[in-house]
Structure formats: C-alpha cells, structure tokens
Amino acid sequence: MASMTSTTETVRAESTDTKRVLLAAPRGYCAGVDRAVITVEKALDLYGPPVYVRKEIVHNKHVVTTLEKRGAIFVDETQEVPEGATVIFSAHGVAPVVHDEAAALSLKTIDATCPLVTKVHREAKRFASDDFDILLIGHEGHEEVVGTSGEAPEHITLVESPDHVDEVTVRDPEKVVWLSQTTLSVDETMETVRRLREKFPKLQDPPSDDICYATQNRQLAVKQMAPDTDLMIVVGSRNSSNSVRLVEVAVEHGARAGYLVDYADEIDEAWLEGVSTVGVTSGASVPEVLVRDVLSYLAERGYEDVKPIVAAEESLLFSLPNELRRDLKAKNGADADKVRHDAGSLH
Numbered sequence: 001m002a003s004m005t006s007t008t009e010t011v012r013a014e015s016t017d018t019k020r021v022l023l024a025a026p027r028g029y030c031a032g033v034d035r036a037v038i039t040v041e042k043a044l045d046l047y048g049p050p051v052y053v054r055k056e057i058v059h060n061k062h063v064v065t066t067l068e069k070r071g072a073i074f075v076d077e078t079q080e081v082p083e084g085a086t087v088i089f090s091a092h093g094v095a096p097v098v099h100d101e102a103a104a105l106s107l108k109t110i111d112a113t114c115p116l117v118t119k120v121h122r123e124a125k126r127f128a129s130d131d132f133d134i135l136l137i138g139h140e141g142h143e144e145v146v147g148t149s150g151e152a153p154e155h156i157t158l159v160e161s162p163d164h165v166d167e168v169t170v171r172d173p174e175k176v177v178w179l180s181q182t183t184l185s186v187d188e189t190m191e192t193v194r195r196l197r198e199k200f201p202k203l204q205d206p207p208s209d210d211i212c213y214a215t216q217n218r219q220l221a222v223k224q225m226a227p228d229t230d231l232m233i234v235v236g237s238r239n240s241s242n243s244v245r246l247v248e249v250a251v252e253h254g255a256r257a258g259y260l261v262d263y264a265d266e267i268d269e270a271w272l273e274g275v276s277t278v279g280v281t282s283g284a285s286v287p288e289v290l291v292r293d294v295l296s297y298l299a300e301r302g303y304e305d306v307k308p309i310v311a312a313e314e315s316l317l318f319s320l321p322n323e324l325r326r327d328l329k330a331k332n333g334a335d336a337d338k339v340r341h342d343a344g345s346l347h
C-alpha cells in the first residue's frame with residue numbers, strides 16, 4: 001500500500017479520548033466509472049460470459065476481481081481477444097489504432113471510454129488538425145495518456161511534472177496549447193502550467209477543464225478535511241491515479257499521515273496510535289461497500305462518531321454506450337437507461 005507521512009511536526013491529537021471520523025463527500029464512484037462498470041455487468045447479462053475487457057475496466061482491484069468471477073476476461077492487448085468475440089474498451093480510453101486492431105479481428109466492440117476522456121481526445125484531434133504543438137500534462141504509461149497521445153502522436157509532447165518543463169521544446173512557440181490527463185493533482189498541474197507559460201507566454205489553455213469534475217471535487221473535500229485530520233485513509237488501488245493523488249493532497253494540506261488501502265484489513269492498527277481524527281475518502285473507482293468496511297473497522301476501535309464533510313454535490317450520470325443501449329433495447333424492448341441501475345453487486 002502507498003503511504004506518506006508529512007514532514008511537519010504537528011503536535012495534536014495528544015489525547016485519543018475523543019475519537020471521530022471525518023467522511024469526505026463526494027467520494028467513490030464518478031459518473032464515468034459508474035457507466036463503465038454497469039456496461040460490463042449489462043454486457044455479461046446480455047451476451048453471456050465470457051465478455052472480454054481490454055485493460056482493467058476501471059483501476060480498482062475489487063471491481064476487477066468481482067467482474068472476473070462473473071465471467072469477464074481482462075486482457076492487455078486486443079490480439080488476446082479471440083476473433084469475432086465481444087470486447088469492451090475501458091473507461092480510460094484507447095488510441096485509434098486499437099479500434100483498427102479490433103476491426104481487423106472482426107471484434108464486436110463496446111466503448112466504455114468516459115465521455116470526459118473522449119472530450120480530451122477531441123481537443124487533441126482539433127488542435128493537431130490546426131497544427132498546434134500539444135503539451136499533454138500526465139503520467140507516462142498511464143492508459144489514458146497512451147490513448148490521448150495516440151490521437152495525434154506527432155503533435156503531442158508529454159510533460160510529467162513541473163520539473164520536466166525545462167526539457168520541453170516546441171516547433172512554434174506561437175502555436176502551443178496544454179491539455180491534461182483527467183485525474184491529476186489540480187495544484188501540481190497548475191504549477192506545471194505556470195512554468196510552461198513562463199517559457200511559452202503564448203501558451204493556450206484547453207477550451208474547458210481537462211481535470212474532471214470528480215477528480216476536482218474529491219480533492220476539494222480532502223483539502224477541507226486535511227487540516228483537522230491526524231490520519232487520512234484513502235480507499236483505492238495503487239494503479240488508480242486519482243486515488244494516489246488524494247493521499248498526496250491530504251498530506252500536502254495538513255494531514256499528519258495518509259495511507260492508501262484497497263481493503264479495510266490492510267489498515268495497520270499502529271496507524272491509529274495517538275490518533276483522534278481519522279479522515280476517510282475513496283477514489284473515483286471505488287465501490288461504497290469498501291468504504292463501509294473501513295468505517296466498520298474504525299467503529300470497532302472506538303471511532304463511531306462519523307461527521308460528513310460535504311465539499312460539493314454531484315448528480316451527473318452518463319448514458320450507457322450506444323452499442324450496448326441498442327442491443328439492450330432490441331432484447332428488452334425498453335429504454336436501456338431506465339434499467340441501468342438495477343445491477344447492483346458493485347454499487
């Protein structure tokens with residue numbers, strides 16, 4: 001599990017007489033993850049197992065293992081899918097070449113790419129067609145970055161952090177724009193942009209925020225809680241970018257320590273020594289049941305008082321992918337959106 005401890009010595013929580021939990025809201029599933037998970041569940045119901053999924057549908061261990069038990073087969077490459085089979089593309093998006101690979105194998109494809117990732121793909125295509133140099137802020141090798149870069153590889157340069165700005169070169173400093181991965185730290189990204197703009201004063205901003213609403217809201221809640229928090233527990237997987245960012249943001253904003261756990265049984269009792277206030281949140285790919293397990297674990301150890309910290313309200317829902325809605329409608333004679341929330345094991 002990832003862990004971080006702040007370097008500032010904060011003297012607080014000397015007494016653990018008052019034990020409480022601050023519970024972040026919003027936390028857990030975002031609209032893109034919700035849609036992607038339901039897509040796999042519905043596809044399994046509709047077509048029967050196996051249904052192939054290229055890459056982890058979302059970056060959460062529990063979600064992936066649960067769907068595997070129901071008959072989903074996760075593969076890394078399109079070529080691992082048998083000819084003519086059904087394959088779902090994950091929420092993180094794919095490069096155009098992946099669609100070509102699927103077509104060559106006559107695969108039936110269902111694209112569960114989050115619409116907010118698709119939006120960044122569209123921006124990349126548009127700026128590339130206008131012959132801009134695109135500085136894509138993101139993490140090398142992350143599936144979303146691979147997918148977005150694949151839209152216009154000859155126009156996109158990856159910028160991983162503020163420290164990488166010095167190495168960046170462009171063809172024409174008058175025609176340069178920055179875009180970003182959707183799940184980054186807002187503050188670090190803005191620092192990268194500040195340094196890029198020092199170097200390229202004509203740098204254009206994206207038409208709208210690329211860091212998505214869910215990433216921003218979860219970080220906002222953690223920022224509000226962190227100064228009052230001795231220990232922040234973030235439920236999420238290590239390969240979940242937005243979950244890892246939440247641990248970093250917590251410690252940067254005053255939590256004395258922060259840890260990332262997939263499951264409640266990964267919590268070390270020693271973390272609770274001298275701790276009065278525990279902050280709890282979860283990444284955008286985490287089912288609420290895992291948070292409830294953490295709250296039960298804490299309640300058993302005296303942390304029964306749970307106070308919600310509400311930083312934003314969320315109500316966004318995305319329609320299921322068109323391909324799936326069409327097939328659901330053909331089978332059920334019903335509007336697929338009306339049946340989207342009757343699947344339940346991962347919600």
Ligand code: SF4
Pocket residue numbers: 030031032033091114115116117182183212213214215242284
């Ligand atoms: S974290 Fe944001 S971009 Fe990623 S799936 Fe969720 S809503 Fe979409």
